[in-house]
Amino acid sequence: MFSNNDKISPSQIANVLVLMMLGTGILTLPRTLTEAAATDWWIVLIIGGLGITLIAIAQAYIVKSFPGKSYMEIISATLSKPVAYIYIIFLVLFLIILNGFLVRILAEVVKMFLLLATPLEVIILSLLLVIVYLVRQGIEALGRLAELLLPIILVLSLVLVALTIGNSDYTNLLPVFQISFTDVVKALPVVLFSFLGFEFVLIFGTYVNKTNELTKYTGGAVLVILFLYIILNLATILTFGTVQITHLIWPTLSLFKTIEFPGLFIENVEALVMALWVIIVFMSIAPVLLAKVVLLTDLIKGKEFNYLALPLIPLIYFVSLVGDNLAEAYMLLDMFTLYAATIVAFIFPTLILIAMLVKKKLKREGSTSE
Amino acid sequence: MGLWKKLLGNKGEKKQEEGQAPHKSIEMNIKTIKEILKDCDDIVYREVEVGVENNVKAAIIYTDGMIDRNLLNNYILNNIMLTVRMTPPSPEDIKKQIASHLKDHSLAVSEMKEVETIDEGVTSILSGDTVLLIDNYDKLIIVASKGWQARGVSEPVTEIVIRGPRDGFVETFRVNTALIRRRVRDPKLKLKAQQVGVRSKTDMAIIYIEDIVNKKILKEVEERIKTIDMDAILDSGYIEQLIEDNWLSPFPQIQNTERPDVAVAALYEGRIVILVDNSPFALIAPTTLNAMLQSAEDYYERWNIATAVRLLRYLAAIISLLLPSLYVAITSFHPQMIPTKLALSIATTRQGVPFPAIVEALIMETTIELLREAGVRLPGPIGATIGIVGGLVIGQAAVEAGIVSPLMVIVVAVTAISSFAIPSYNVAIGFRLLRFGFIFAAGSFGLYGISLAKLLLLSHLCGLKSFGMPYLHPFVTFVEDIGDIKDTVIRAPMPSMNNRESIANKNERNRLDDKQEEEKYKEEEE
Amino acid sequence: MNKKLFLLCILITSIAITGCWDSIEIDDRTFIMALGIDVYKPTEEEKNIEDEKKYLPQHTRPPVSLTYVASKPISAGGEVEIANITMSSVSHSSFTAKRQMISRSDNELFLGHLKAVVLGDELVKNPMLFRETMDRIEKDPLISRRISMAVADGTAKEALEIETELEKNIGKFISSLFIRQERSNRAPVADAGDILTTLHKNGNVLIPRLVYSDKEIKIGGAAVIKDYKMEGWIGEMESLAYMIITNNLMTTALNHNMDDLIIPYTLTEIKTNIEAEKEGDNIKVVLSVIGEGDIDGLYFNPEEDVLDPSFVKKVQDGICKDIQKLIIEAIKVFQKDYQIDIFQFGDYFRKYKPDVWRDIEKDWEEIFTELEVVVETDIFMRRVGLSR
Known part of the structure; x- marks a missing residue:
């Protein structure tokens, strides 16, 4: 058949990034953010969001400077080949674990809200198989799916949020400006981690067809997420107030439990919200698997990556079952993001950027001296 | 007629090397042809003697029933046998060059050509043309005399519109090309004809407007058609399935239409139309799911009404895909979703139904599919009857027998009606098939299953392409091709649809070229 | 291509052969419309059943008695009618009571359509039992945050066993009483979500009072909860004043x-x-x-x-x-x-x-x-x- 599954547009990658970030932060952010900053959550969120925008743009700039080069080639060019090999192996492991945790949390929520008696394993496996199907369709299909789903998800979530306005109490936003500077700094990591996912621009950047527009779209993606997070947090806090949010494991889902459609065909929307939410999280898990497959293909210098998707499934499956209960899974995930994600999303890309700039400067100096 | 040359040029050239050249002697040629067409009793051989002294032998060979006898008698035989004697120049000259004289001066037919192999001649005979053999002339003269009993142009059966042209494609290739040409009086409209099928040698044409069409897609279509290696092409459906991107998919990746206006609209959008002889269905490539959910009428009615109808149609597509599975998911998994009163009334109606909701849904869905299939196969009036009998009587009886609940009957009926509202029959079949998958998914995992099935379907659709064009265009390139949204779920007002979709050649995106000219005009007037 | 086919086969078979764990047909569910929770007070007869005693673990806390009011379509001679059933069960925790109930019902007890929870005043006077009950309501994914809550002036069981003449379905009746409350306002209008939100703040809240007689149920006044413990009642006028001050009137x-x-x-x-x-x-x-x-x-x-x-x-x-x-x-x-x-x-x-x-x-x-x-x-x- 005629397939050239290798190029996506910058807007498509922006959509992929938005969905990835949304999937990681949407569930718990209102709780963690309120715990950290109470009613001044929005200050922290905006500062953190804008900070992430800059970081994401910087990472997109790295990709832009090496058009068409894969992540591994970029590292090889900036930080030498052995580093590239080691780091990519580390990254693949990181992604397997991340994937496992994301799948686990999805499955736990589904089990809690929709399928109380269905074994967790079945929920996980059925999800993974669908993801494999998508990943085998290649990055192009993923990009298109993201671009198709995001507008729908945005509109539906905004409608749902609008429906909660009836229960809201505007005084829940008060008092403002109570937070000290050190508290802001302390609360920032919470925000930063809820934006995780933007760093995948480094991995998928090689597939973008108009690289020069990449920085613009990546920044835009983070801003869209920032906007969404502000809206969602606003709705949750208006409804619950800062005190009760801290008692809810998944405030966003509880928020939608308060929606009422009296006299309509659908009375309770929570099952519907769950169905929507499954789609969001699916779109944040699938790119992780694809990223892994892409990186592995680079590592073994393979040509086709389709066949690598299925063998990874058992690995992810076993990782997803680590942690005897939800509490432990969450604790492991927190620890994991704290250390590993910091390296992957912040430290290592910064190293690349520095190395790149230094090399550029050396080159320029070299050329001028000659 | 350049077309003729092309028609036989493509395949003919190849044959020329292999094919047998005609002999000088007419007897030998007739013998050879008779040999090839042995036991073909519908071939007529008419041998005549022409010339001033009736001393030159000639023969006319044609297939009975496929030619225009009127033309043969009045303009070929008449001319060969009679007129040729009355015309100057002198008989002596004619004697020597009787063949060229016949060809150039006598035969009052509009279309004629010569071929140099017997095989080509045979193909022409079988295509409905007349072969003229002349003694001492080593070429075959082929006179276009196609004319057979054909169905007249009538209203298309599958794509009925309230407002819009009533003509539809017929089985005759030439009539169909004429129907298209009548709507595009532009020299840029190209009809590239060729024959496909090793045995059937079916005429087909790739039709496009040269400067609008996307060259890449055109090349792709041409290449794929070249790869066709089949003994016979009986309908455009053969070609559709032989050149589509993914034959595993339940979705058609090439659109078909019976309406010339739809085909021409596609041409103006930069798509490619493939016409096949003996099939009233033209193929349109590339296509999108969006295009399949449109009807010709959308463009003839005012935009706000067309938009409303399109919204309804998209809703119908979703209902026909999801409704039974939602019923299963809600009744067996999530009764908390629906209002208490409704839940209780469903529970009441389901009281005594021995099957789980999924079995109930499968029974009713299978029944309705059976009814539909039976209705299609049965002759017209009975078909309609079976629909009513099946729908009303069986539904009612099943409810009274306690096999299914009344709500299930409503669900199935609404689903069936919705699937009729989808304009493209082949897309509707796809949805019907997938509906069963959704019912199974809902029966196993409830709404979660439906979500997964939806994602699976969307993943498939997003990976699907029609000749390099994303199947879900423009929804999947929302940001880039935002202009294309004007003709999707909504149908923008006519004056604002001034750009072609992004399928078209980039330089020819603007539809209202004359606008600029008009402005020039105005300036000149001033 | 073969691989795709293979994958498809796996998917279809896995869906077809697995699944259905959660599938319970809608007519096999008993919709619980109202839930009453009381402190269990054994009658003299029950106290004497020795067999029962050894199953009841000795605990400092009294067991609770749960009363379910359920609606269920029952076919009687061809006609299907919606019957209202009241069932009670005793347990040491309101969490386990439902499980116990299932063993006595041919159907799945379904809380997704719960409309009202009525607490007996004895229960509300016991902070630990009260907190446990509220936790149950907040934790359960099926129970909506919009259900009505009331404290019965007496026991919830008695209140729920009353057959009102206006509406046989007591759960629906109570929740409609609350909806109409918005127009008459004799008790603080609050759904479970509001009560939970307020309780989270400092453990103080007003829960509407449910007063019952032989044939009637009425909502009026409220139970005053202080530190998860009921301190007393307020009357209708105080409730009205409360509604005015909190802008809920x-x-x-x-x-x-x-x-x-x-x-x-x-x-x-x-x-x-x-x-x-x-x-x-x-x-x-x-x-x-x-x-x-x-x-x-x-x-x-x-x-x-x-x-x-x-x-x-x-x-x-x-x-x-x-x-x-x-x-x-x-x-x-x-x-x-x-x-x-x-x-x-x-x-x-x-x-x-x-x-x-x-x-x-x-x-x-x-x-x-x-x-x-x-x-x-x-x-x-x-x-x-x-x-x-």
Whole structure:
């Protein structure tokens, strides 16, 4: 058949990034953010969001400077080949674990809200198989799916949020400006981690067809997420107030439990919200698997990556079952993001950027001296 | 007629090397042809003697029933046998060059050509043309005399519109090309004809407007058609399935239409139309799911009404895909979703139904599919009857027998009606098939299953392409091709649809070229 | 291609052969409409059953008794009717009671359509049992946050066993009572979500009271919960005042006694603004109540002219005084009798005067009891009906 599954547009990658970030932060952010900053959550969120925008743009700039080069080639060019090999192996492991945790949390929520008696394993496996199907369709299909789903998800979530306005109490936003500077700094990591996912621009950047527009779209993606997070947090806090949010494991889902459609065909929307939410999280898990497959293909210098998707499934499956209960899974995930994600999303890309700039400067100096 | 040359040029050239050249002697040629067409009793051989002294032998060979006898008698035989004697120049000259004289001066037919192999001649005979053999002339003269009993142009059966042209494609290739040409009086409209099928040698044409069409897609279509290696092409459906991107998919990746206006609209959008002889269905490539959910009428009615109808149609597509599975998911998994009163009334109606909701849904869905299939196969009036009998009587009886609940009957009926509202029959079949998958998914995992099935379907659709064009265009390139949204779920007002979709050649995106000219005009007037 | 086919096969078979764990047909579910939770008090007979005793673990806490009111379609001789069933079960925890109940029911007990939870007053007086119950309601993914809650003046079991003449389905009846409450307002309107939110703040809340007789059920007044423990009841007028102060009142009908006349009127709109001031050590809360309404009637051929502005003004002033008195009395009840800040004045300080709040937060309970509350009312009578 005629397939050239290798190029996506910058807007498509922006959509992929938005969905990835949304999937990681949407569930718990209102709780963690309120715990950290109470009613001044929005200050922290905006500062953190804008900070992430800059970081994401910087990472997109790295990709832009090496058009068409894969992540591994970029590292090889900036930080030498052995580093590239080691780091990519580390990254693949990181992604397997991340994937496992994301799948686990999805499955736990589904089990809690929709399928109380269905074994967790079945929920996980059925999800993974669908993801494999998508990943085998290649990055192009993923990009298109993201671009198709995001507008729908945005509109539906905004409608749902609008429906909660009836229960809201505007005084829940008060008092403002109570937070000290050190508290802001302390609360920032919470925000930063809820934006995780933007760093995948480094991995998928090689597939973008108009690289020069990449920085613009990546920044835009983070801003869209920032906007969404502000809206969602606003709705949750208006409804619950800062005190009760801290008692809810998944405030966003509880928020939608308060929606009422009296006299309509659908009375309770929570099952519907769950169905929507499954789609969001699916779109944040699938790119992780694809990223892994892409990186592995680079590592073994393979040509086709389709066949690598299925063998990874058992690995992810076993990782997803680590942690005897939800509490432990969450604790492991927190620890994991704290250390590993910091390296992957912040430290290592910064190293690349520095190395790149230094090399550029050396080159320029070299050329001028000659 | 350049077309003729092309028609036989493509395949003919190849044959020329292999094919047998005609002999000088007419007897030998007739013998050879008779040999090839042995036991073909519908071939007529008419041998005549022409010339001033009736001393030159000639023969006319044609297939009975496929030619225009009127033309043969009045303009070929008449001319060969009679007129040729009355015309100057002198008989002596004619004697020597009787063949060229016949060809150039006598035969009052509009279309004629010569071929140099017997095989080509045979193909022409079988295509409905007349072969003229002349003694001492080593070429075959082929006179276009196609004319057979054909169905007249009538209203298309599958794509009925309230407002819009009533003509539809017929089985005759030439009539169909004429129907298209009548709507595009532009020299840029190209009809590239060729024959496909090793045995059937079916005429087909790739039709496009040269400067609008996307060259890449055109090349792709041409290449794929070249790869066709089949003994016979009986309908455009053969070609559709032989050149589509993914034959595993339940979705058609090439659109078909019976309406010339739809085909021409596609041409103006930069798509490619493939016409096949003996099939009233033209193929349109590339296509999108969006295009399949449109009807010709959308463009003839005012935009706000067309938009409303399109919204309804998209809703119908979703209902026909999801409704039974939602019923299963809600009744067996999530009764908390629906209002208490409704839940209780469903529970009441389901009281005594021995099957789980999924079995109930499968029974009713299978029944309705059976009814539909039976209705299609049965002759017209009975078909309609079976629909009513099946729908009303069986539904009612099943409810009274306690096999299914009344709500299930409503669900199935609404689903069936919705699937009729989808304009493209082949897309509707796809949805019907997938509906069963959704019912199974809902029966196993409830709404979660439906979500997964939806994602699976969307993943498939997003990976699907029609000749390099994303199947879900423009929804999947929302940001880039935002202009294309004007003709999707909504149908923008006519004056604002001034750009072609992004399928078209980039330089020819603007539809209202004359606008600029008009402005020039105005300036000149001033 | 073969691989794709293979994958598809795996997927289809896995879906087809697995699944259905959660599938319970809608007619196999018993919809629980109302749930009553009481402290279990064994009757003399039950106490003597030795067999039962050894299954009951000895615990310092009394067991709870759960009463379920369920709706279930039952076919009786061809006709399908929706029957209302009341079932009870005793357990040490309201979490396990449902499991016990299942063993006695042919159907799955389904809480997704729960409309009302009624708590017995004994239970609410036991903080641990009360907290456990509230936790159960908050944790359960099926139970909506919008269900109605009430404390029965007596036991929930008795209240739920009453067959009202208006509506057989008691769960629906109770929840509709609450919806209509918005128009009459004799009890604080709150769904489980609101009650949970308020409880999370400091453990104080008002839960509507459910009063029952042989044939009737009525919502009026409220149970006062302080530190997860019921302290007592408040009456209907205090509830009304509470609704006015917390801006939850939609509309209400009252009587005003003027001279010898009883003038019924309807408040169609009423709004309370809270202002707080701190001057030195003196903390003052000013409530300004602004509202409007209609005079419903006077008497036939009255001597007074209802279109006379001075008469209307007189009535208005009287009504203002009534409302002012109502509110001040109610606040006093909470300041003196219960000593809990049910009106969330503290919340006001926290939100609008965070600096002041920081100072007074610790001693707020004491400060509240001594708080000076000024009530200003401004109520306009807009319409007077058809006759003059």
